[in-house]
């Protein structure tokens with residue numbers, strides 16, 4: 001692999017460390033070959049066990065993927081409506097749902113679940129997934145075929161659906177003998193899920209689910225931290241990820257390769273605005289207010305954070321002349337992403353109107369300001385994905401509380417950002433930000449249940465590697 005990569009004139013990280021398989025048509029997915037040119041070196045290596053499990057997963061996917069003989073056979077079960085006992089191939093179908101950052105995190109979660117349960121992951125293409133991402137697995141497709149039998153029901157699947165696992169438990173509708181299990185079940189793992197839906201995270205329930213050929217999953221949460229609390233998965237997870245804080249980093253770099261169109265957006269922007277800088281500072285500003293902003297208190301918070309943590313220099317408002325410089329001034333590129341352009345304008349003007357006390361030169365850039373979330377629009381999502389990726393190429397990252405957009409950037413980049421605490425009552429929090437413990441995303445809606453004792457429990461206090469998040473006190477993250 002390393003040889004291949006060198007002969008195509010490309011950096012080597014994904015190749016040399018074996019994360020990405022070698023058999024690909026180069027032109028169909030340029031980012032897979034070229035990303036390492038733009039990425040910094042990171043010290044995280046995937047375990048050899050993870051690599052061997054990925055290679056065997058790829059074989060399984062090729063054997064069971066869309067329109068293979070085995071796929072067609074299991075579809076018959078789905079059409080007949082009942083389970084005819086064990087099949088060679090079992091599936092988890094990820095249903096397209098929520099914003100782009102959420103979708104990336106949930107695909108990674110569903111993929112890890114598939115690895116742990118020997119299932120094949122099929123991704124509902126929704127209206128833009130094929131436009132945004134390359135195929136990750138060689139010689140097959142991860143996309144659910146458009147003629148999949150119950151595809152037109154995906155929109156209606158929710159907590160109250162008759163095939164919803166939690167709902168069936170609630171109504172005592174689930175006969176768990178293998179012959180009477182339905183051919184498919186729906187797993188509702190959306191943030192509004194209830195106690196029965198949450199039983200997904202219990203071993204007893206996993207042993208039932210194991211017998212069902214088709215699992216349909218809708219989620220908007222990175223549920224990986226709670227998989228680490230399921231005893232039957234524990235040993236395998238330890239082998240896959242000896243460094244617990246690298247799960248999304250490795251899975252994300254393995255699964256998510258920008259399509260050629262998105263790669264064009266990334267490369268053109270990087271080369272035009274960021275490549276020449278001595279240092280790249282990414283600032284991701286995401287607010288969850290009802291109006292789009294910009295907000296003064298958010299601007300104050302961002303500047304308080306970057307100055308306090310010495311990520312950006314202070315400015316000299318007294319003198320507008322160039323201070324005597326000791327040596328060559330550094331060129332720092334600040335990449336701001338936000339739905340609003342207001343923050344960008346203030347920061348750019350700040351460093352244009354005033355000299356930095358260090359003498360450094362600060363260029364400020366923002367690729368787009370889309371106003372509001374428009375998940376249904378293709379170009380909007382391409383830009384969002386390009387910006388997430390560009391943020392991940394930063395040397396230093398400042399990100400916003402609660403935002404999966406920022407989590408994806410930090411994980412792909414191998415970066416521990418300074419996270420801006422969520423403002424309350426329109427005031428900048430003090431301290432404005434803190435460095436995170438790990439680059440892992442936060443699971444925003446974890447269960448707090450002890451499956452054995454059948455009581456509530458603080459799942460953030462059970463093991464040292466699953467803790468409460470910096471930006472959300474009830475969330476869980478791997479460290």
Ligand code: GDP
Pocket residue numbers: 098099100101102103285286337338339368370372373374375380381383384387402403404405406
């Ligand atoms: P989250 O809501 O911050 O967790 O992130 P998501 O990605 O799941 O949903 C937010 C969506 O709003 C994104 O997918 C984009 O469509 C849009 N969005 C939010 N912030 C930005 C931004 O800085 N740049 C762009 N281009 N889009 C953004």
